[in-house]
Amino acid sequence: MTDPAASIDTTRFVELTGAAYPVRIEYQWLNSERADAPIALFLHEGLGSIALWKGWPQMLCDRLNCRGLVYSRPGYGRSTPRQPAEKWPVEFLSLQAREVLPALLDALGIDARERSRMWLIGHSDGSTIALLYASAFPEALAGLAVLAPHVFVEPMAVEGIEKARISYETTSFRERLQAYHDDVDSAFYGWNDAWLNPAFLHWNITEEISSIRRPLLAIQGYDDEYASMLQLDEIKAAVGHTQLVKLTQCRHSPHRDATDAVNDAIAAFVRAHQRGISA
Template sequence: MEHRAAERVAPEPGEGRYVVRLPWRGRSVEVEYQWLAPAGGDGSGPVIVFLHEGLGSIAMWKDFPQQVCDATGLRALVYSRPAYGWSTPREADERWQPDFMHRQAHEVLPELRRALNLEAPIWLLGHSDGGSIALLHAARFPASVAGAVLLAPHVMVEDISIESIAKAAQAYATTGLRERLSRYHADVDSAFGGWSGIWLDPGFRQWNIEHEASQLSVPTLAIQGVNDEYGSLEQIRRIARHGRDVALLELSECGHSPHRDQATQVIIAVRNFMQKNRRQP
């Protein structure tokens, strides 16, 4: 695959993991990324771009992206957003604003696609904040998106979300959570502080992307667990009410991470959805 931007191997060991430098908002940021290919397949067809959760990174997906590649026969791009993994951390005085997910969807991801020559329609697969970013990108750039899979996305701020994030912030300060997360981020305080800081900011309570959901026209599969501790099922149900081509999957015995709690069901659903909605050349 042709790469338009210079790249180098990421500073942490990882097979096929690289870093690319992107211009963003008047500065240069490095983004860690990894290509995956399906076992026993040619990987032809649209690339699946994975967008991680609010505390995620390439490494935190573990083997789920590879399992999706193998099930669908498609290649994948997995990357860590700025502030996460081994991408450029937040600056010391940087505080995210309520439009932080819009910036990722409308600015960072398009720059990454240009740098890596991903101009053809892509599949988007996002979890939590990454699911919201996938929705925003698909709504803004429908001609270059084949479809989207949203795992436990957010379209509004609920009390349950704030309560659970406040508990996570307390655990980060008082338990071994910080140490556990540090395995996945070069600067763990950058990752956690950016995420918890904006979600717990009173100014974020009015954040809502239902208008953007109404502009969603690509095939979309929204998946959520009935026991999600970070949001009610109203999150994906509102996407279905507003979007034009949205299928829902509500999973029992499943919390905020469907790809971990019900991995087999999710992989089968993703495979069937992508096969059903594969564009004909």
């Protein structure tokens, strides 16, 4: 295993001008010395950022012998916060997949060859973005692994997000989350307001993701507080070649609750398909 201190680049910033307004994106390379290795690109959860991933992306990249690319989406971490009074639309996840992520890849000079070898690793909202990217650009990746993905809205998700709002406004939750975002209210209310928008209750991407052609691994815990196993079952129904991993004693963050099982599953999945591509 490489020395983690030598593998993690310092945080950098890149300007994207093709979005609704110019934004500065915080990003970080892992194992950048492996110039010819495939990229594992990490897409964080609805309240996540580079910092909130902690050490897991580095651990997985070392296991996969990949370079890693981690970034904070607009509104999160040290990236440009939401503009005052800005409300994210119902299709905010699609906009991230179809506009922001491709613009970031362009800005970082990641060409078509590198994209065709790229693995997307998403968690929660990041998993949904990964699915939407794979459906919109079916040839521009090698495959994807999604943890606790959302493809439609369940009542338990709304209940969990309502509880999160109460906790944010009445407990130390806001203070703890502030360690991971320059503008914590931007991150929290961007996510929370979007999911609690009544129009979002009808959001459903199961038909849209049926165009995914690349290998797909979907992982979820039985104790997920935001979604049931119907999410994975609907993904499997839409994308028949999906490989499912359903974990016991695991909540909404499989990479934290069942790290070894998740790493083993992703490593086996990626290596099996890399062998197939080589053959």
